[in-house]
Amino acid sequence: MNILISGGSGFLGSAFSEALIKRYRSENKEVQVTWLTRDSSQPHPVDIKMMTYDELTNFDKSFDVILNLAGAGIADKRWSDARKEQLLASRVQPTEALLAFIACINTKPKLLVSGSAIGWYGDQGDEPLIESSDFNTDFSHKLCDDWEQLALKATDYGVPVAIVRTGVVIHPEGGMVSKLLTPFKMGVGGQLADGTQIMSWISREDWVRAAIFIIEQHLTGQQQAHLNNTGNTLNTANDTPAAVYNLTAPNPVTNHTFTKTIGAWLHRPTFFTLPKFLLKLMFGEMSTLLIDGQKVLPQALLNAGFTFKQPTLKQALEQKV
Structure with missing residues (x-):
């Protein structure tokens, strides 16, 4: 496999790269990972x-797969108007560069896997959300949706797309x-607000395994076989x-459970609790990430036969580093 990764040096990209190389070499398969970078x-x-x-822009060869993960951290800074523009640009500009590359090369990639987040669904409390669920409009949704819609333009060039909404x-x-x-x-850790908001999470190891699973499902021709049964197809x-x-992970938790x-x-x-008014004062609009909840379930992965190694939060925290 020859794969190009934007955001390859990040928290997810680096772990993915290491795991992919280790796995393919252990199976005596060829693998080459290239990180797309500004430096x-x-x-x-x-x-x-x-x-x-x-x-x-001048590269005339193709890659089997492109993994698009570049993007500034949504929770790293308060959401000023300038920060919102930066968050969008940090996702749009790399994706536009990849689309321009795809448009120019003769041999197209077999798959574009493009990042997104469960923020796409907006605040929906404890309503169970699967890939076919609707959304509520807020800044997180718009940021994710703009990124997703841009990535889906790769289908205009005949390149299949898998959007991964990460918790x-x-x-x-x-x-x-x-x-x-x-x-x-x-000893000053504690729950946020009333602690009832749902947090949908995934261990990094399972994220990496899931990303590789999705890629291999597609490359081995199995993706289309289960798409019609998972309800996760997107209109193009x-x-x-x-x-x-x-x-x-299949077991989201409340903030209270997460804290404990x-x-x-x-x-x-x-013992401590940060009340809602204080969170809003400290973080402004970004406090919605801490106060609001989303119960997002991995229905498509489960329907496709993926098995989680760390399905519980306790297992995720105790995974081997």
């Missing part, structure tokens, strides 16, 4: 090739958990297939 001099594993966006990614030494370690270890202006997958599970894992108390 080819950045540190990277010796097994990874680097390519700049400028080099991509909160859990890993003992990275992502959201790493940001929480200090306050929890200090042509006959090129497109589908969406919720990359979440983190506390138990660290053997620390969780």
Whole structure:
């Protein structure tokens, strides 16, 4: 497999790259991973090739698969108008570059896997949400939808598209958990607001396994066989297939349960509560990510036969690093 990854050096892209190379080499299969970057001099594993966006415009060879993960972290800063524009641009610009590349090359990729998030569904409380569910409009939805609709334009060039809507990614030494370690270890960790909001999450290992599963399902010709049974097909202006997958574990939890599970894992108390008004004061509009809930289920993955290694939050926190 020859795969191009935007956002390859990130929390998900780096883990995906390592796992893909390890798996394919253990099976004596050829694999080449290339990271698309703005700075080819950045540190990277010796097994990874680097390519700049400028080099991509003149590259005349194809890739079997493109994995599009580039995008600034939605929860990294308050949502000022300038920050909202930055969040959108950090997703749109890399995707536009990939579309321009796809349009120019003679041999098209067999698949474009493009990132998104469960924010696409908007705030829907404890309503179970699967890939065919509707959405509520808010900033998170619009950001995700604009990104998805742009990626789907790859079907205009005959390239199938898989959209992956990712939940909160859990890993003992990275992502959201790493940001929480200090306050929890200090004994000041606690639930947010009333703690009833649902958090849909996935372990990083299962995210990587799911992404590889989706790619291999397509490359081995099995994707179309189960698309009609999963309810996750997307409408396009042509006959090129497109589908969406919720990359979440099958057991979402309330914020209260999440807090207690983190506390138990660290053997620390969780007596504190950050009230809703204080969260809104601290984070502004971005507080919706902490206050509102989404019960997003991975129906398409389960229907396709995917098995989770860490289906519970406790297992995800205790996974081997």
